Amino acid sequence: MKSDHIPSATIQRLAVYVQVLGWMQRDQVKVVSSEALAKACDVNPSQIRKDLAYFGEFGVRGVGYYVEDLITSIKRSLGVDRVWRTALVGVGNLGRALLNHKEFKARGFHIVGAYDCDPFKIGEVISGLEVMCTKTLSDWVKELDIEIGIITTPPERAQRAANHLIESGVKGILNFAPARITAPENVFVEYVDFFHQLYSLAFSITLAGQ
Amino acid sequence: MKSDHIPSATIQRLAVYVQVLGWMQRDQVKVVSSEALAKACDVNPSQIRKDLAYFGEFGVRGVGYYVEDLITSIKRSLGVDRVWRTALVGVGNLGRALLNHKEFKARGFHIVGAYDCDPFKIGEVISGLEVMCTKTLSDWVKELDIEIGIITTPPERAQRAANHLIESGVKGILNFAPARITAPENVFVEYVDFFHQLYSLAFSITLAGQ
DNA sequence: CAAGGCAAGTTACTAATTTCACATACTACC
């Protein structure tokens, strides 16, 4: 198939597939059918086949998918078969937790810069990384070849952090701050706010209770 | 309109509307049109009107929506116009960060119980809350009238934590652990994993670079 | 007090996503 436009829902699901396939690999599973994977991911089997078809033919008819190969193929398709260099802005509670989060390195996202505008935090070393002044960000982003910025500032400073990152030529931003960010359309912004999911839960529960 | 089945995409958007309306309220904006709100939320104006129409008529024709009233109406529609009592299982880095997160209380989600199975952590007080043994969870959940469980354990202990919560009659689970959870269908599970969004970013950037 | 402007609510349409069903191709076994 190898289509040009791929729905973002597909991308989200592919991320799930990779995760679930990873657990299967750890459990020594060598081959998996779309049906088995579908059950594990709680989606429709055709959905999986179609999602994969956007990128190529990864399975063997009559057999299924080789787990290891499929992981490799999906990761390559998503562009996560390499290291992404990131910088984090805003060393508060959340920022610290993320800096200490081992999973980042494990999944290929290396945090190579930590920034804050609070003079008391500058110079502090967290998880082997020295906190730098946000004003010097653009110098470092270029030098360190950073492509993704992570914003963990308070909401009122999110846009300023974003501006610094955009100015420095970052291509994507993951924003944890509860604030909308304006960015040129060649800079991709993703919002993380688990309260939206809590709202979903609250709604589902409320609805079910009637 | 007042339809019965509401798409989950609508719920997600309503959560965004509430957030953006909150900022407008702070900026002393009294009335907003679907067009203005749409611009701020980066969606289509008809989309907003349609999303709201699922729940009732909240606007005034020829005028727009009264910001304060609309916030109230959406919150009531979503079921977040009240306090939700939650319990957190897994007092690691992330668990601690969430326990210290003031926004929970601000948004009406009160964390009234913290649990861990590590004896060294039991008894510790975080943000005014004493960490309890996970095994005693079911007694407390019933006593404290907890409806939502938050899982921040390592992945291998996520299902066990979920089982404890389900057994205690929790109606919804917000799972931060990178693990799929099986639950009866009357218990709603939402997954939080910002790596999926990082994958999306990586994909978008990769695609744009070609 | 009437008429016009304006924005919500609604209906009709278009586009997209998901599901289904079948043909294809591979493996294994006889």
Add this chain to the structure above:
DNA sequence: GGTAGTATGTGAAATTAGTAACTTGCCTTG
């Protein structure tokens, strides 16, 4: 080496979501 079984890949059908166009009703102004 052929045949049966099985699970993929795919095109078409069904469903769902999103957009645009229209109607309704409120507010303001002359």
